[in-house]
Amino acid sequence: MQPRKFEKLQEIINKHEGKVSHLIAILQEVQAEYRYLPEEVLTYVATAMGVSPATVYGVATFYAQFSLVPKGKYIIRVCDGTACHVRGAAPINFALRKELALPDQQQTTDDLQFTVETVSCLGACGLAPVVTINDQEVHGQMTPEGVLAVLAKLQAREQQPAEQA
Amino acid sequence: MQTGQVYIDGQAVPVGDAQNILEVVRKAGIELPTFCYHSELSVYGACRLCMVEVESMGLVASCSTPPADGMIIHTNTRRTRRLRRMILELLLANHDRECPTCAKNTGCKLQKLARQYGVNTIRFGNRDEKLPIDASGSSIVKDPNKCILCGDCVRMCREVQGLGIWDFAHRGSKTQVTTAFGKDLADVACVNCGQCVAVCPTGALTVKSEIDRAWSAIHDPAKTVVVQIAPAVRVALGEEFGLAAGSAVTGKIVAALKKMGVDRVFDTLIAADLTTIEESMEFMSRMENGGKLPLFTSCCPGWIKYCEQMHGELLENLSSCRSPQQMFGSLVKKHYAKKIGKTSGEVVCISVMPCTAKKFEAQRPEFTTDGVYDVDIVLTTVELAQMIKEAGLVFDDLEPAGFDNPLGMGSGGALIFGASGGVMESVVRFVSGYLGGPEVGRVDYHPARGIEGIKEAAVTVKDKTLKVAVVNGLANAENLLQRIKNGEADYHLVEVMACPGGCVGGGGQPDANDTAARVQRLKSIYRLDAVEQVHKAQDNVYVNKIINEWLQGPGSHAAHHDLHTGYVHRRRITGKPMEITGDAGNGQVDVSVCIGTGCYLRGSYEVLTRFTDLVRVCGLEGYVRLNGTFCLEHCDQGVSVRVNDEIITGVTPENAEEVFRNKIAVRCGTTVQV
Ligand code: SF4
Numbered sequence: 001m002q003p004r005k006f007e008k009l010q011e012i013i014n015k016h017e018g019k020v021s022h023l024i025a026i027l028q029e030v031q032a033e034y035r036y037l038p039e040e041v042l043t044y045v046a047t048a049m050g051v052s053p054a055t056v057y058g059v060a061t062f063y064a065q066f067s068l069v070p071k072g073k074y075i076i077r078v079c080d081g082t083a084c085h086v087r088g089a090a091p092i093n094f095a096l097r098k099e100l101a102l103p104d105q106q107q108t109t110d111d112l113q114f115t116v117e118t119v120s121c122l123g124a125c126g127l128a129p130v131v132t133i134n135d136q137e138v139h140g141q142m143t144p145e146g147v148l149a150v151l152a153k154l155q156a157r158e159q160q161p162a163e164q165a
Numbered sequence: 166m167q168t169g170q171v172y173i174d175g176q177a178v179p180v181g182d183a184q185n186i187l188e189v190v191r192k193a194g195i196e197l198p199t200f201c202y203h204s205e206l207s208v209y210g211a212c213r214l215c216m217v218e219v220e221s222m223g224l225v226a227s228c229s230t231p232p233a234d235g236m237i238i239h240t241n242t243r244r245t246r247r248l249r250r251m252i253l254e255l256l257l258a259n260h261d262r263e264c265p266t267c268a269k270n271t272g273c274k275l276q277k278l279a280r281q282y283g284v285n286t287i288r289f290g291n292r293d294e295k296l297p298i299d300a301s302g303s304s305i306v307k308d309p310n311k312c313i314l315c316g317d318c319v320r321m322c323r324e325v326q327g328l329g330i331w332d333f334a335h336r337g338s339k340t341q342v343t344t345a346f347g348k349d350l351a352d353v354a355c356v357n358c359g360q361c362v363a364v365c366p367t368g369a370l371t372v373k374s375e376i377d378r379a380w381s382a383i384h385d386p387a388k389t390v391v392v393q394i395a396p397a398v399r400v401a402l403g404e405e406f407g408l409a410a411g412s413a414v415t416g417k418i419v420a421a422l423k424k425m426g427v428d429r430v431f432d433t434l435i436a437a438d439l440t441t442i443e444e445s446m447e448f449m450s451r452m453e454n455g456g457k458l459p460l461f462t463s464c465c466p467g468w469i470k471y472c473e474q475m476h477g478e479l480l481e482n483l484s485s486c487r488s489p490q491q492m493f494g495s496l497v498k499k500h501y502a503k504k505i506g507k508t509s510g511e512v513v514c515i516s517v518m519p520c521t522a523k524k525f526e527a528q529r530p531e532f533t534t535d536g537v538y539d540v541d542i543v544l545t546t547v548e549l550a551q552m553i554k555e556a557g558l559v560f561d562d563l564e565p566a567g568f569d570n571p572l573g574m575g576s577g578g579a580l581i582f583g584a585s586g587g588v589m590e591s592v593v594r595f596v597s598g599y600l601g602g603p604e605v606g607r608v609d610y611h612p613a614r615g616i617e618g619i620k621e622a623a624v625t626v627k628d629k630t631l632k633v634a635v636v637n638g639l640a641n642a643e644n645l646l647q648r649i650k651n652g653e654a655d656y657h658l659v660e661v662m663a664c665p666g667g668c669v670g671g672g673g674q675p676d677a678n679d680t681a682a683r684v685q686r687l688k689s690i691y692r693l694d695a696v697e698q699v700h701k702a703q704d705n706v707y708v709n710k711i712i713n714e715w716l717q718g719p720g721s722h723a724a725h726h727d728l729h730t731g732y733v734h735r736r737r738i739t740g741k742p743m744e745i746t747g748d749a750g751n752g753q754v755d756v757s758v759c760i761g762t763g764c765y766l767r768g769s770y771e772v773l774t775r776f777t778d779l780v781r782v783c784g785l786e787g788y789v790r791l792n793g794t795f796c797l798e799h800c801d802q803g804v805s806v807r808v809n810d811e812i813i814t815g816v817t818p819e820n821a822e823e824v825f826r827n828k829i830a831v832r833c834g835t836t837v838q839v
């Protein structure tokens with residue numbers, strides 16, 4: 001598993017010819033490979049591209065799409081834009097965090113299965129409040145109970161990986 | 166070049182060669198406030214303090230707007246005034262306002278402008294979050310709570326030093342100027358030059374003070390305190406007492422130190438003369454014996470650390486001479502202490518330097534005698550000025566005094582070490598005199614002089630033509646090194662100083678430490694040199710005495726031992742290795758392939774992929790744990806590989822398989838048997 005990733009990393013850099021103007025695209029592809037941007041990988045990217053690691057760090061922390069800490073296999077986004085907020089995003093978020101026993105300031109479960117994040121507007125205000133899973137599944141008009149049911153399904157899916165595959 | 170004129174507050178002003186409105190406004194005798202504008206750096210346009218109103222354009226940032234013929238500009242309107250005040254108020258609201266105890270107190274630009282623009286209340290509360298202060302480095306302290314995000318340090322380190330240690334990270338209200346991954350300054354490639362401190366307008370970046378340690382030594386009756394003063398200090402310290410940039414105040418500094426209770430006041434110049442002699446002899450011997458060339462000077466600790474980190478392949482090109490500061494320290498601890506019947510621990514050597522990197526240099530482990538540092542305390546020019554103030558001495562009233570002997574005399578060639586090109590000129594003087602005999606007389610070598618970043622010249626000594634180069638600023642140095650590597654340039658001798666203008670522009674010099682001040686200091690140094698009767702290093706009788714009496718003659722073993730040094734490969738950044746294969750469990754063989762820059766460029770990626778394949782082919786997945794590591798500090802012999810505790814150098818994609826079988830697979834074999 002790991003050696004593949006490392007080869008892929010170098011391939012990504014080569015594909016972009018190490019161009020500094022491609023840094024964002026490179027980081028996007030690297031993140032797709034590692035699911036986050038580990039420090040040592042960013043240092044490698046800086047070395048390979050001949051730029052200062054501080055610059056790479058700056059870019060990686062500027063964009064919300066990048067994460068320097070590992071994320072879970074399932075990224076649950078709870079929309080907290082105005083529409084979702086007034087229609088009860090906070091209790092949904094609270095219910096999820098409580099169920100997953102996430103302490104304050106922590107977004108990802110220790111087993112790296114789930115990450116819970118809030119976002120400001122997913123652009124689906126008609127469905128408020130909205131929750132997405134890995135930016136693919138969209139669940140509208142959510143309630144605390146509803147979101148726990150969605151979570152339970154994901155957890156069940158993890159229990160029987162063979163059938164899913 | 167623009168033609169035409171603009172109207173500034175009703176006054177017609179020719180545009181001339183001004184690049185932006187700000188420059189024209191300054192020509193009109195109006196001072197616009199700025200944080201992020203420095204003529205030495207690129208234009209950033211972020212602080213918005215320099216806003217002016219231009220008719221038919223509205224409010225514009227004058228630093229980033231070019232002037233156009235006929236422009237009607239107002240610098241002092243209701244809107245500009247309100248705006249400036251508001252910006253200052255907002256900056257202050259987000260700033261730790263502990264002014265009276267801040268190292269930058271009275272020297273802070275934010276404080277000065279707040280007063281100048283009449284900001285006398287702040288309608289917002291204090292910030293509640295306190296970020297940690299970084300005092301990990303030897304020379305520089307970073308207090309992020311005082312940073313106003315002007316980015317001056319970011320551009321200075323990137324554009325002038327080519328290092329890019331600082332950058333903006335995070336976003337919005339969380340934006341910070343920080344190092345890579347927010348690491349401590351001691352864990353990244355910072356060379357301690359202090360140029361970022363010199364441009365920081367607030368107390369966010371300051372010099373690490375050694376003032377309290379200096380007072381303790383002075384007040385300790387059991388210690389003999391010996392001070393050395395670098396050349397660039399004497400043409401700058403007066404600025405801290407309101408004198409014009411470049412005022413020469415040598416005698417007053419000596420007098421102040423004596424009044425403060427220092428036992429002996431000596432001059433770094435004597436060690437600079439020794440450096441000239443040792444380095445010239447080394448140079449001539451390399452020329453004769455086909456040694457490594459070009460020879461690079463080694464007086465600047467910022468350049469040395471840079472070279473150790475970035476150019477492992479050039480370490481043998483560095484002169485083995487210790488810097489004047491360290492030659493001096495070595496003489497004091499190894500010889501002078503004995504002369505006065507003391508041990509090296511009973512003598513405290515304080516040096517006064519224009520430089521922050523000297524603080525790092527003094528702490529290098531190789532510069533010790535009997536377990537104590539050769540140079541115990543390094544004070545910057547500004548720190549000494551502070552001590553003079555603390556002692557209550559009225560600088561104006563000080564009667565000049567002379568240095569003590571036997572370490573108090575230096576030649577003009579030593580004096581000019583403080584200027585970019587000075588070491589080069591001093592070597593040229595020595596070599597001319599050495600080869601040409603006494604009738605050579607004074608040798609003034611003008612091509613080496615001046616503030617320019619890169620100076621190149623040829624000099625003929627006797628029948629030999631020597632190609633020389635002088636650079637200041639590490640970005641300029643890097644540029645020159647690349648040209649040498651590409652074969653576009655070649656030299657016999659290269660002088661490198663990290664700071665613009667050389668040591669006169671060091672990170673420990675008084676504010677304003679800009680081009681204008683540096684030029685005045687340079688001129689002053691050459692004026693002092695012009696009237697100095699002892700012109701060349703070899704004319705200094707004290708140096709000759711020391712070489713013969715303390716060091717057993719020129720070129721002796723003692724001279725080499727006491728005055729020379731070696732260099733190490735240094736990693737640029739700390740951090741954990743990159744995992745290539747997962748943990749292989751107990752008894753595994755740990756294999757780390759260096760992916761630091763030196764090795765990366767020599768093919769560590771290919772070596773790593775070879776190893777990965779071989780692990781698979783040989784079925785050793787359970788036995789080998791493969792890592793990529795950032796620098797094993799053998800950069801000149803890469804690719805370096807560490808197998809358990811053994812470091813193997815010179816690995817190439819071609820010999821990778823052989824290395825794998827002989828050094829790695831073998832160990833797995835024994836592991837399997839156990
Ligand atoms: S001290 Fe010099 S090298 Fe270090 S961060 Fe500041 S400018 Fe860069």
Ligand code: SF4
Nearest residue numbers: 312313315316318365
């Ligand atoms: S540390 Fe100083 S120079 Fe750097 S951005 Fe902050 S205030 Fe500006």
Ligand code: FES
Nearest residue numbers: 761763797798799
């Ligand atoms: S880059 Fe330093 S040992 Fe490889």
